[in-house]
Amino acid sequence: MNASLAAEISSEEKKDAFRDLVKSHQYQHETCIKLSRNFKSDNRFSNYLRNNCLLYESDRQRMLDTIFPITNNGEEWYKDQYPVLKAQFAIQMNNREVENYRMIVSEYCKYNSYKYKKKDPEVCSEERINSMF
Numbered sequence: 001m002n003a004s005l006a007a008e009i010s011s012e013e014k015k016d017a018f019r020d021l022v023k024s025h026q027y028q029h030e031t032c033i034k035l036s037r038n039f040k041s042d043n044r045f046s047n048y049l050r051n052n053c054l055l056y057e058s059d060r061q062r063m064l065d066t067i068f069p070i071t072n073n074g075e076e077w078y079k080d081q082y083p084v085l086k087a088q089f090a091i092q093m094n095n096r097e098v099e100n101y102r103m104i105v106s107e108y109c110k111y112n113s114y115k116y117k118k119k120d121p122e123v124c125s126e127e128r129i130n131s132m133f
Contacts, residue, residue, distance in 0.1 A: 017087035
């Protein structure tokens with residue numbers, strides 16, 4: 001067993017991990033909503049972003065429950081570290097997903113900014129996009 005897995009986790013560390021997990025989930029969700037609203041003029045892309053977020057969030061929950069089962073039969077170190085292990089993994093997933101949104105938006109803007117030239121020329125501006133992340 002890994003030495004880092006053998007160390008006991010304090011209740012404060014568990015609370016911090018849960019707090020960080022909630023913040024990460026919230027950041028991912030809010031980023032997605034902001035992006036979807038930014039591109040509301042293109043209903044198809046806006047809906048894609050919103051639906052992609054819903055699918056990700058649903059998949060994330062199933063994945064976390066599968067990878068990190070709550071069990072009474074598990075190892076003691078696992079039960080003790082469960083909140084921290086789960087939070088670390090989920091935060092990594094969320095960070096990657098948010099970077100994926102950045103890549104999607106960047107590619108979309110390369111080929112679709114003409115759609116916004118008259119209505120809102122700042123939709124794809126670097127400043128506006130960066131403000132959503």
